[in-house]
Amino acid sequence: MIYDNVENLLNRPVTFLDESAPDSQIAISTRIRLARNLADHLFPSLATDDECTAVCDTITAAAKKTTALSKRNAMCFTSSELDDIDRSILLERRLASPEFFTAVPGRRILVCPQEACSLMINEEDQLRLQILRPGLQLRKTWQEINLLDDQLGKELDFAFDDQFGFLTSCPTNVGTGLRASVMLHLPALVLTGQMEATLKGLAKLRIEVRGVYGELSDKSGNLFQISNQVTLGESESRIIDSLETIIRQIIDSELRTRKKLLQSDHNALLDQIGRAYGRLRYCYTLTEKEALDSLSGLRLGVDLGLFKDVNIAMINEMFTGIMNGHLQKRYGKKLTTAECDIFRAVFCREKLRRSE
Secondary structure (H helix, E strand, C coil): CEECCCHHHHCCCCCCCCCCCCCCCCEEEEEEEEEECECCCCCCCCCCHHHHHHHHHHHHHHHCCCCCCCCCCCEEEEHHHCCHHHHHHHHHCCCCCHHHCCCCCCCEEEECCCCCEEEEECCCCCEEEEEEEECCCHHHHHHHHHHHHHHHHHHCCECEECCCEECCCCHHHCECCEEEEEEEECHHHHHCCCHHHHHHHHHHCCEEEEECCECCCCCHHHEEEEEECCCCCCCHHHHHHHHHHHHHHHHHHHHHHHHHHHHHCHHHHHHHHHHHHHHHHHCCCCCHHHHHHHHHHHHHHHHCCCCCCCCHHHHHHHHHHCCHHHHHHHHCCCCCHHHHHHHHHHHHHHHHHHHC
8 A cells, every 4th residue: 555645646636526427517426435333442532542543453454455445556644644735635535524633543544546435544433434436326336335345344343233233433323324425516506596495305304415525514616415314224225215316306406497597597697607707717816615606607607508618627627726735735835825815816717728
């Protein structure tokens, strides 16, 4: 394995952003996580430093025997050995959680070469398995993570109760330990004021809605992570099928609303998209939220066929390029908030200028 080399991430595109994936016009990415703990070991919040370190080594040894992480160029990141910029990059590429980066020994992330598969060790639970795919691919993603779970289960003794299922640190994950989510781009529902009613309807169905970076993050860029709340009392396949049905209904609603906007409020829609392009092309300072919101408008314009020189692949590259960690790594130094806003605007102007 390659240890602590974030440069290996930056030398390749973010694989969960792929314009050729199924339903990628609305569905940006699909992610499934499984929470697991080892039998006869305390949860990380209660374990000693030595026990956390021992658990980490045990899981790492088991991961090396799986098909997803057995390759020599799989990457390994230890929390205590990462600087602030590298930590930001792992967050921005959705390979880590903010809670992961605290002063607890034995915290490690293992990542397959294409970033689709990763393991987060000793965060809230001793093990979080993750598969991240572009577009809407819930069933395929479930098949992949189920295989990985089975392979790890042959090497590790997971904490399991016949009545409650897999035992986890947080009661909301007990049962399957499964959290499936799809990131959707829903600008038309937001523009027409339908998103609030959609969110209320999803809450009644016990579906959770978060921002790009999960719990407590805002909904910048009209991006919404739609995920299951229930993990206990339902099978994994039922959770996946139910979530997919709901996701497809939301996608259909977004597409219908876009069509109506084009027919009934064409000029206002063009104005929104034009302002978004203008902000990215000509502004000299851009906050992260302003950039995400503007990229949302630009993406909508591309989806509707209103731009010839800008494509989704470019927008996807800009999506990660504008993030603070990626900006600082690109320019090779730690930047203040104000400096990030300036360099973000430079990055966007240069990208769009080259497309002209």
